[in-house]
Amino acid sequence: MSKNLNEDEIKQTMLENTEYDSQEKEEIWNKIESEIKQSEQNNKKQAVKKRYAILITAAAAVFLLFGTETGTGYALIDKVKQLFVPEKKVPLSIEGTEEETDVTLKESADYVIYVDEEHYRYEEKEGYDLIVPKVDLPERYPEVSMEIRQISDKKPDEVLKDVQDELRKSFPELKAPEKVTTPIKGWMLKGIAGVEWDSPVSKTYIISNGQAGSFVIKQTYFLEASEGHAVRFDNMLKEFKLIPKE
Amino acid sequence: MELNEKKLIQDILGGDKAAFKKLYDIHFNQGMRTAIAITRDREVAKDALQETFIRVYRNLSSYDESQPFEPWFYRILINECNRLLKKEAKIKQLVQAQKTEVNSSNSPKEEYDDLYEAIQSLKDMYRHPLILKYLKGFTERDIATCLEINVNTIKTRLLKGREKLRKLLNEKRGGQHV
Numbered sequence: 001m002s003k004n005l006n007e008d009e010i011k012q013t014m015l016e017n018t019e020y021d022s023q024e025k026e027e028i029w030n031k032i033e034s035e036i037k038q039s040e041q042n043n044k045k046q047a048v049k050k051r052y053a054i055l056i057t058a059a060a061a062v063f064l065l066f067g068t069e070t071g072t073g074y075a076l077i078d079k080v081k082q083l084f085v086p087e088k089k090v091p092l093s094i095e096g097t098e099e100e101t102d103v104t105l106k107e108s109a110d111y112v113i114y115v116d117e118e119h120y121r122y123e124e125k126e127g128y129d130l131i132v133p134k135v136d137l138p139e140r141y142p143e144v145s146m147e148i149r150q151i152s153d154k155k156p157d158e159v160l161k162d163v164q165d166e167l168r169k170s171f172p173e174l175k176a177p178e179k180v181t182t183p184i185k186g187w188m189l190k191g192i193a194g195v196e197w198d199s200p201v202s203k204t205y206i207i208s209n210g211q212a213g214s215f216v217i218k219q220t221y222f223l224e225a226s227e228g229h230a231v232r233f234d235n236m237l238k239e240f241k242l243i244p245k246e
Numbered sequence: 247m248e249l250n251e252k253k254l255i256q257d258i259l260g261g262d263k264a265a266f267k268k269l270y271d272i273h274f275n276q277g278m279r280t281a282i283a284i285t286r287d288r289e290v291a292k293d294a295l296q297e298t299f300i301r302v303y304r305n306l307s308s309y310d311e312s313q314p315f316e317p318w319f320y321r322i323l324i325n326e327c328n329r330l331l332k333k334e335a336k337i338k339q340l341v342q343a344q345k346t347e348v349n350s351s352n353s354p355k356e357e358y359d360d361l362y363e364a365i366q367s368l369k370d371m372y373r374h375p376l377i378l379k380y381l382k383g384f385t386e387r388d389i390a391t392c393l394e395i396n397v398n399t400i401k402t403r404l405l406k407g408r409e410k411l412r413k414l415l416n417e418k419r420g421g422q423h424v
């Protein structure tokens with residue numbers, strides 16, 4: 001068969017077999033509109049609850065600035081940490097469903113993060129911290145974790161190359177690094193090894209530690225968990241805050 | 247991204263609902279067709295497209311405007327199609343397990359031509375790139391961005407997908423040259 005004819009034939013058959021009823025367009029739009037309206041009404045209610053949390057965070061930021069400028073010591077930083085509420089609820093969209101997750105404050109010497117302790121546990125390891133599913137996954141599932149590691153003597157741009165080289169060993173199709181602003185501001189590297197439900201995925205964020213170093217935050221999960229664990233990990237990262245040094 | 251689309255997205259981010267409706271009107275036709283082809287099920291396709299637009303609306307602030315919009319949109323659409331298909335498969339399993347008598351003639355089967363049937367019989371790794379290329383009209387680079395796969399891999403999969411189609415059609419059409 002001629003190449004062109006074949007390609008036209010493929011296109012034609014796809015168009016012919018994917019016809020739809022024009023009324024469906026209006027029907028789907030009405031559902032979308034109603035769903036958005038409903039969720040916006042819910043958001044307004046949540047916004048009132050969040051206002052209190054925002055006030056506390058703003059107060060903490062002022063305290064941090066004051067503390068670092070005057071150098072009043074670790075005691076002040078400890079006071080700042082205390083300003084982060086120990087527990088709170090954060091909104092989360094998992095597989096299209098909106099939910100509120102209870103998160104708990106975890107503090108290291110250099111950062112704070114709110115961990116979703118309903119689903120995960122936070123472990124302090126030698127040289128890094130690890131967030132893993134609260135209940136160990138059955139053996140047939142690949143690893144799921146989020147590792148937070150500080151590299152105190154290399155800036156993000158310097159660390160990027162090392163992490164890229166390391167990841168390429170397991171993820172030959174590693175995507176080019178992307179600069180992201182959400183869930184956290186920095187570099188993002190993503191690799192997927194395959195197209196099966198259990199194909200390993202690695203998503204690594206590299207951010208500044210506010211000094212001359214970096215944090216490397218490595219999420220490990222599998223393809224089917226892209227809308228589950230991956231979303232929960234990113235949601236926790238939105239609450240990642242650095243504690244400035246004196 | 248075209249200037250008009252960029253403006254549209256900025257308007258939506260600014261809370262303009264009419265701009266979101268415009269975006270819907272622009273992308274509905276090809277989005278719907280793609281969802282039908284990917285899911286092979288019109289009802290699932292409708293749900294997937296609906297969820298996709300809702301996700302786009304909610305997550306538009308995280309979309310990087312320096313990148314083309316469509317691969318981002320279709321990545322969400324394909325993820326939604328896959329997610330709903332899995333859900334559907336679980337429900338079907340449950341229903342099937344509960345049914346004692348199943349009359350297959352109760353569920354209408356759509357009639358497709360040989361070529362479309364052959365396309366739909368391919369594995370997703372070949373089927374999805376072919377749908378995005380020939381139905382959506384994406385370039386290989388757009389498909390690579392959308393499916394988060396290396397562009398050379400996409401080229402190979404398109405090539406192999408077409409080879410497999412040719413073989414399948416040869417078999418279906420009784421060995422005559424196609």
